[in-house]
Amino acid sequence: MGCRQIAAPACAALLLSLTPPPPLQAAAADQSGGGQRGGGPGEVAGPELTARIEALTVQLMQRTGVPGVAIAVVHRDQPVLVKGFGVRQLGRSEPVDAHTVFPLASLSKPITSTVLAGLVGDGRASWDTPVTTQLPGFRLGPPAIAASVTLRDLLSHRSGLGDHAGDPLEDLGFDRATILERLSLQPLGNRFRATYAYTNFGFTAAAEAVARQQGRSWEELAAERLYRPLGMERTSSRHADFRDTPNRVQPHVRRGDRWVVGPHRNADAQSPAGGVSSSAHDLSRWLRLQLGGGRFQGRRLVAAAALADTHRPLSVSREASDPSSERSGFYGLGWGVNVTDRGAVQLSHSGAFAMGAATAVYLLPAEGLGVVVLTNAAPVGLPESLALGVLDLIHTGGVQRDYLALLQPLMAASMAQAYPAVPTPARPLPPQPLEAYVGRYRNAYVGEAVVSRTGAGLRLQLGPALTPYPLAHVSGDTFRYQPPGENGMGPSAVVFETDPAAGEGAAISRVRIANLDTEGLGVLQRR
Numbered sequence: 001m002g003c004r005q006i007a008a009p010a011c012a013a014l015l016l017s018l019t020p021p022p023p024l025q026a027a028a029a030d031q032s033g034g035g036q037r038g039g040g041p042g043e044v045a046g047p048e049l050t051a052r053i054e055a056l057t058v059q060l061m062q063r064t065g066v067p068g069v070a071i072a073v074v075h076r077d078q079p080v081l082v083k084g085f086g087v088r089q090l091g092r093s094e095p096v097d098a099h100t101v102f103p104l105a106s107l108s109k110p111i112t113s114t115v116l117a118g119l120v121g122d123g124r125a126s127w128d129t130p131v132t133t134q135l136p137g138f139r140l141g142p143p144a145i146a147a148s149v150t151l152r153d154l155l156s157h158r159s160g161l162g163d164h165a166g167d168p169l170e171d172l173g174f175d176r177a178t179i180l181e182r183l184s185l186q187p188l189g190n191r192f193r194a195t196y197a198y199t200n201f202g203f204t205a206a207a208e209a210v211a212r213q214q215g216r217s218w219e220e221l222a223a224e225r226l227y228r229p230l231g232m233e234r235t236s237s238r239h240a241d242f243r244d245t246p247n248r249v250q251p252h253v254r255r256g257d258r259w260v261v262g263p264h265r266n267a268d269a270q271s272p273a274g275g276v277s278s279s280a281h282d283l284s285r286w287l288r289l290q291l292g293g294g295r296f297q298g299r300r301l302v303a304a305a306a307l308a309d310t311h312r313p314l315s316v317s318r319e320a321s322d323p324s325s326e327r328s329g330f331y332g333l334g335w336g337v338n339v340t341d342r343g344a345v346q347l348s349h350s351g352a353f354a355m356g357a358a359t360a361v362y363l364l365p366a367e368g369l370g371v372v373v374l375t376n377a378a379p380v381g382l383p384e385s386l387a388l389g390v391l392d393l394i395h396t397g398g399v400q401r402d403y404l405a406l407l408q409p410l411m412a413a414s415m416a417q418a419y420p421a422v423p424t425p426a427r428p429l430p431p432q433p434l435e436a437y438v439g440r441y442r443n444a445y446v447g448e449a450v451v452s453r454t455g456a457g458l459r460l461q462l463g464p465a466l467t468p469y470p471l472a473h474v475s476g477d478t479f480r481y482q483p484p485g486e487n488g489m490g491p492s493a494v495v496f497e498t499d500p501a502a503g504e505g506a507a508i509s510r511v512r513i514a515n516l517d518t519e520g521l522g523v524l525q526r527r
Helices: 009-015 046-064 104-121 151-155 168-169 176-183 198-213 218-227 240-243 268-274 280-291 304-310 382-396 403-414
Strands: 068-075 078-086 253-257 258-261 316-320 327-331 334-340 346-354 357-364 369-377 437-442 445-454 457-462 467-475 476-480 492-497 509-511 523-526
Touching: 009 218, 046 068, 046 078, 046 403, 068 280, 068 382, 078 280, 104 151, 104 198, 104 268, 104 280, 104 304, 104 346, 104 357, 151 304, 168 176, 168 198, 176 198, 176 268, 198 268, 218 268, 253 280, 268 369, 280 357, 280 369, 316 357, 357 382, 369 382, 382 403, 445 509, 457 476, 467 492
Parallel strands: none
Antiparallel strands: 068 078, 068 369, 253 258, 316 327, 327 334, 334 346, 346 357, 357 369, 437 445, 437 523, 445 457, 457 467, 467 476, 476 492, 492 509, 509 523
């Protein structure tokens, strides 16, 4: 969603609040073909349960065509199942196993909040320290607000930043420091501590602030405080470590009705929010730490109170349309926090890269039950469907709902273009002579943009490397280009404009780039 991890806000909030139904009271047919029915985990025999989970995994892979899946199920501090299925890459035979490394996308967020909870419990950080005292170049809003923004605000997505603020700058190739600095240009309106908006770089700013305070890079701090003490030997917050791991997956994306191998997504710029890579085996250890209240194999690794802080709801991520018949969804510090139809607290998070990864984690802390699912394909709803199906199997002996049928259209919506399409009118107007558009344009948020001639057309250059993108004429002074990266879900309008006060026949004075203009920051003035 970053990365475009479940990027559509409504879809993201719904996924975070999705819970399994209560056990069926009527003598409904068991979709798995027999087995015990009951109200709590532990009533299905171990071998029978694992066989049903494996059968459900294979069934969902067949329905979706997803090449590789890894799953970890933990109950009462014991691994129920930690296993891989399928292949790391289509067209090759290397299998996915429990140690195969996957990119986690936004499942990185609850892992990051675990690292931070460790530091808070150590007395080395505080949820309520103003971020400007630790990260001086990062300021949001006017001075009174900027001095009040805390880790708690950023990790719960209530900082006032707009949805996915800064992500398009990452797609253009800007680094973490530049993006965090330019977030100060984002208008907050009246949203500070009043509105939930999912922001990868707001989340990243919180982690970066603590890392700066500790005199470490975030990547080393995460390894030092969590990965190494917990024995997560194949877990890293660096893309280079993922890239250099022999036993790792290749991402896959949809091309028409089939899966094809896609490019790797380098999420280093927003690593705390979406750049962790790990295996089912390593994550089973993390699940046990979470469900053990910060203890693992008899050792206290994270203070219980600090870890519990991450599980408390702070923001309303999805307002119920009818509070009398449905529940709102909530977000804590890196976790979706909700209540199941059985009345149990449920923690969850989904992650997705349109460039070829989808993950999900669900915890029922009171039952000591956790499930994490990793896949090597763009999001189609498999991780959530499998995790929720596993919870059903454990509680009732059968899968109670076709979660995949529910989630597939939601995932399709989440991956749809977030900015207006640019249709060609039936009778397009001709452009001005192309030289009228050539020039350099700039604003403080996007930086420099160059429009130049190339053969019979135009090209637009953006980002720190001034990467070129062909411009296709639409009508009049409107062109289109294909934005790059995780958020480039479809073509964006590029509209050249004149100063209205300059009168008829005035020269082009600015350009508006639609996919960069969601908060009014996509208008660049001609130099």
